[in-house]
Amino acid sequence: MSTSTALHTDRYELTMIDAALRDGTAHRRCLFEVFARRLPGARRYGIVAGTGRLLSLIADLRFGDRELEWLRAERVVSERTLDWLADYRFSGSIDGYREGEVYFPNSPLLTVEASFAEGVLLETLALSVLNFDSAVANAATRMVTAAAGRPLAEMGSRRANEEAAIAASRAAYIAGFGATSNLEAGLRWGVPTMGTAAHAFTLLHDSEEEAFRAQVDALGPSTTLLVDTYDVQKGVETAVRVAGTELGAVRLDSGDLPVLVSEVRQQLDALGARNTKITVTNDLDEFTIAALSPSPVDSFGVGTSLVTGSGSPAASMVYKLVARRDDDSEEWTPVAKASAGKVSRGGRKSAVRRLDAAGKASAEVVRVLGSEPRERAFETRDASERGLIVPLVTDGVADERYLGADGTRAARAHRESAVAELPLGALRLSRGEPVLETILE
Amino acid sequence: MSTSTALHTDRYELTMIDAALRDGTAHRRCLFEVFARRLPGARRYGIVAGTGRLLSLIADLRFGDRELEWLRAERVVSERTLDWLADYRFSGSIDGYREGEVYFPNSPLLTVEASFAEGVLLETLALSVLNFDSAVANAATRMVTAAAGRPLAEMGSRRANEEAAIAASRAAYIAGFGATSNLEAGLRWGVPTMGTAAHAFTLLHDSEEEAFRAQVDALGPSTTLLVDTYDVQKGVETAVRVAGTELGAVRLDSGDLPVLVSEVRQQLDALGARNTKITVTNDLDEFTIAALSPSPVDSFGVGTSLVTGSGSPAASMVYKLVARRDDDSEEWTPVAKASAGKVSRGGRKSAVRRLDAAGKASAEVVRVLGSEPRERAFETRDASERGLIVPLVTDGVADERYLGADGTRAARAHRESAVAELPLGALRLSRGEPVLETILE
Known part of the structure; x- marks a missing residue:
């Protein structure tokens, strides 16, 4: 069995990097976002799982001789790209929902800020981990x-x-x-x-x-x-x-x-x-x-x-480029596929869970921050809000609290408190609408 | 990521080995069989996949220090069992359907002959590999x-x-x-x-x-x-x-x-x-x-x-003890859980696909061989039968033709010819009965 996950990757990620290194766009700063457009199985809420596993896999992602020699023999990418891959270490930043957190359609579960090349390389790995682990957690929380x-x-x-x-x-x-x-x-x-x-x-x-x-x-x-x-x-x-x-x-x-x-x-x-x-x-x-x-x-x-x-073996999460910085700009340019729906998803976002006086969740609020600095994503406006986004990786270094067996236990504790905060309707097993509305501000 | 699959195992396998080593039954010769009682999704036939992967994983299955130290620290089994696990190498024999073969309910897909302890250890690994890979192959063959x-x-x-x-x-x-x-x-x-x-x-x-x-x-x-x-x-x-x-x-x-x-x-x-x-x-x-x-x-x-x-993410295959030899006997004693149904599954079996004059498959015939020698499982009676069971592992050594990229290509070729042999009704996408009846002789 392989001990590198470098090639647990769709071929198009490497061919895109190859083409983007060639025309110079590979180094454009980008924001990629993981979100789910819906909750498969018509469930009332979802549980984020896989984050801790993913952070470790990203930290360890290296192209070794085994991978590079095969890519060369198969002529998947150019020599220039092979050199770039040989030096690959993720140096970007990742913010997102804590593992164990409750989520809803369009919750910004993970935001990856990196060069295009560094960020696009993570697409398959991030989705493999989060889609499978969350699908299991989504079923498990209902059984609990x-x-x-x-x-x-x-x-x-x-x-x-x-x-x-x-x-x-x-x-x-x-x-x-x-x-x-x-x-x-x-x-x-x-x-x-x-x-x-x-x-x-x-x-x-x-x-x-x-x-x-x-x-x-x-x-x-x-x-x-x-x-x-x-x-x-x-x-x-x-x-x-x-x-x-x-x-x-x-x-x-x-x-x-x-x-x-x-x-x-x-x-x-x-x-x-x-x-x-x-x-x-x-x-x-x-x-x-x-x-x-x-x-x-x-x-x-x-x-x-x-x-x-x-009945819902994958969690329908997607990994999308939502904003890029042009070469000479400090501003994020929001981008989206035309068919992706009416909601603009451009730029960095914050997300909070709005709580009523009794501490029960009443809405999922997602705020488009545009070009405001990263730290704003972690902020809440007042005590009626619980912030949902935390820094997970900063300049390539993962927050250790989310890793390993300790991170797993912490995620378990977090799920318990996050579910306890939901209105009772969340616990219904029948098919239906998400128990909280996602409000885009 | 671990590079040993020794603990990709349900705890009860090791506790059973522990108890059986203690009372001496661990060394009783046993036959375990992999089969599916039904085809999930009401499909017309199934495709065996995973065999080549499984044979490599079994050949490489070793308990290293990492695994043994953890088992000791967690007090999962006794010191005697740890010693036995440290020496573990699969030394038994495995017969079964070729990878890529068509199968039906109760087809004897894999027969593992080994001591109880050696054979029971493979239960989870064998089912993980075959249930997932075959579930994908069962969907894929319909898409093809x-x-x-x-x-x-x-x-x-x-x-x-x-x-x-x-x-x-x-x-x-x-x-x-x-x-x-x-x-x-x-x-x-x-x-x-x-x-x-x-x-x-x-x-x-x-x-x-x-x-x-x-x-x-x-x-x-x-x-x-x-x-x-x-x-x-x-x-x-x-x-x-x-x-x-x-x-x-x-x-x-x-x-x-x-x-x-x-x-x-x-x-x-x-x-x-x-x-x-x-x-x-x-x-x-x-x-x-x-x-x-x-x-x-x-x-x-x-x-x-x-x-x-x-829609059918696991192939419903099970791994069952079907016969054992008592300590002083050369005869197989068939065994079965009382609730497993009326069909006796005891002892070694052969399986053939019956072909009509035009070479089209007309039935799946499974013959209970009882205590007859292993070689009988590979035999056919005449040219109207195609033998389905081949030796995959003999005394711990896997047949190399089924391994690696070459084995994968051979399995692909075999699927094509095995599906071509089926009556046209096999290709219907609607829910229904298996296209061939499984006849137990």
């Missing part, structure tokens, strides 16, 4: 709402590309999941990991009882036993007999869950295993989780629907 | 059908995780796409790459004409000019004026395509640019591609819908 305080674990690695799986674990954690089955997500991002045994472990043994005994011997009675390989009722009985009434939990991965869960709860209680929890993992999504709310389920494990964005 | 011979390029990297994007490029190429925008897919897998410029390049310049001139200066008149940044009609006129009538192609990325494409074709012809091609890239999927079949489109670029499986 549906679970109404009961813990959720991410178990979808097997239904996502092997690297995407790790990003998905991290995004789900940011959006409020408590754990993941994926060990690499634990190592790389500090996400708590969980998991005990699959049906294969029971089938490996000569009897369910032998399998349970082996598991309890290795992991202790506080483990979670999977009780639906053969007959659930017998499985529960055997589980309590082997592990005792201090058995940690039983897991159900099949069957008619609302009925089954109630029966298992009654059986556990009758056996004296009143503290033994029930976890369910059977093809759940936010809707089936919500449907289980009256059932005595203690925790949920979610797989496929989580890592595939529960 | 819809395009009816016109070339397709994969352009969806920005809508997939940054590593998944490369796997998606490769899977689309196997399924018949001709090129990708993703440079790393070119470097790593030999997929032809393409791309010239985005709207940002036009917006960077003071005029569309200057942008076109810069691009033609750098890439020559055979380039593809993107003509819909401002006004398409003016864009086409400017493009031909700048590049001449030998302009390679114009690209349309927005608008009402059937109408627009016809207008642009007429305009190009009227300007004398009769050889200039038209490529479209506007949010396409297999249905919009099919709808454009009467239009003078020369090629298609497909993004989001391709890399997200066009």
Whole structure:
């Protein structure tokens, strides 16, 4: 596997740099913006995820011999461009929404200020990271709402590309999941990991009882036993007999869950295993989780629907050139594709969440700053506004608070407070309009 | 980024190994099988993709210090298990469908024969690779059908995780796409790459004409000019004026395509640019591609819908223990979860595609071999059958023909011949039943 993401890039980015180096426009100062024109799945709000991963990938983006030799052999760009790529280090600045922040259509999620060449090179990488991670976070935050305080674990690695799986674990954690089955997500991002045994472990043994005994011997009675390989009722009985009434939990991965869960709860209680929890993992999504709310389920494990964005597997974010500086000017010239809609998106923007007297969010306000200095993007007008944009990278140096496992935990905390600020309508699972209007001032 | 996939693994795989090493069952010989119970999206057939990638990842799977130290610190498994993991190399054998092969529900796509511990460790990795890559191939093969011979390029990297994007490029190429925008897919897998410029390049310049001139200066008149940044009609006129009538192609990325494409074709012809091609890239999927079949489109670029499986972003494949050998036996004991359905899946299987006199496929036949030797899985009964299962890994050594760029090209060729063998009903885009019945003998 490659350890450079330099070529995780669409070919047209390099051919544009090649042509722009040739005619001198490559060095024009540019503002690129990441935003979403809509919330896929007709959801009420979105959650930004991927930022911390992206900042690290940008900081590490280098063209090594492997990449340069291949580009030369394939004649993708000229020698001059190869020289420029060999020296590439992102030296621009990036402002944007914190990871874990709530967003809406046209929220200016990321603003990249750099030369055209430095900025355009990031297009594919930025969108790959943000579109996938946010798609998972957008699904996950709804599942967290549906679970109404009961813990959720991410178990979808097997239904996502092997690297995407790790990003998905991290995004789900940011959006409020408590754990993941994926060990690499634990190592790389500090996400708590969980998991005990699959049906294969029971089938490996000569009897369910032998399998349970082996598991309890290795992991202790506080483990979670999977009780639906053969007959659930017998499985529960055997589980309590082997592990005792201090058995940690039983897991159900099949069957008619609302009925089954109630029966298992009654059986556990009758056996004296009143503290033994029930976890369910059977093809759940936010809707089936919500449907289980009256059932005595203690925790949920979610797989496929989580890592595939529960019907919306990409977050529809785009990376657009919104302003450029002409060679001899200090002013930004706003630019936009004619078909992009009526709203002018030119120039630098600030964004605030307007709060009512009770501290609840009432609007997303985006202000076009034109050629005003960068610092204005971070300002609010008064206490009725919460500023949404923070400096993420300054002159090529990322703010360390947003990186690594610490940044991931901070993003998780931020999501919780940002969602708590939303009006109740945000938590509806049905299709509908964004819960806040985005006002362009 | 990690360069080991050892922890791209669900925690329960390691805890099962831990418990099985403790009670001695870890070394029981096991058969694990990958299959899909259904074709998501109610499609007519599936395309196996990911096999070549998976075989390389399995061959390279090692637990290094980074992984072992983390597992020790987190107390995931015992010291004995850490020692076992430190020595891990897959030494088993894997048989299965060739990459690029057509498949149906219950086709035995992969059979892993190994000790329980060696085999169970591969569950997540195998499913991550096959479920994602096959989901993309399943969408891509339908788009290839819809395009009816016109070339397709994969352009969806920005809508997939940054590593998944490369796997998606490769899977689309196997399924018949001709090129990708993703440079790393070119470097790593030999997929032809393409791309010239985005709207940002036009917006960077003071005029569309200057942008076109810069691009033609750098890439020559055979380039593809993107003509819909401002006004398409003016864009086409400017493009031909700048590049001449030998302009390679114009690209349309927005608008009402059937109408627009016809207008642009007429305009190009009227300007004398009769050889200039038209490529479209506007949010396409297999249905919009099919709808454009009467239009003078020369090629298609497909993004989001391709890399997200066009509504079915994971291929529903599972990895199940289907048989084990007891410690003192040469016989396979078939095993299955009680709720898995009526069909016994126990033991080793062979699979053939039954062909009629005209060479068209008429059925998928899966034969349970029980305890017969491995070689029987590769056999056919007569010339009316095409054998589907080949040895992929023998005693830990992968067949090199399936690896790398050469393996990828071979998979692409195999898909073409396997799809050509299907009855015409396979090519219908509507929802329906698998075009061949899977017969279990």
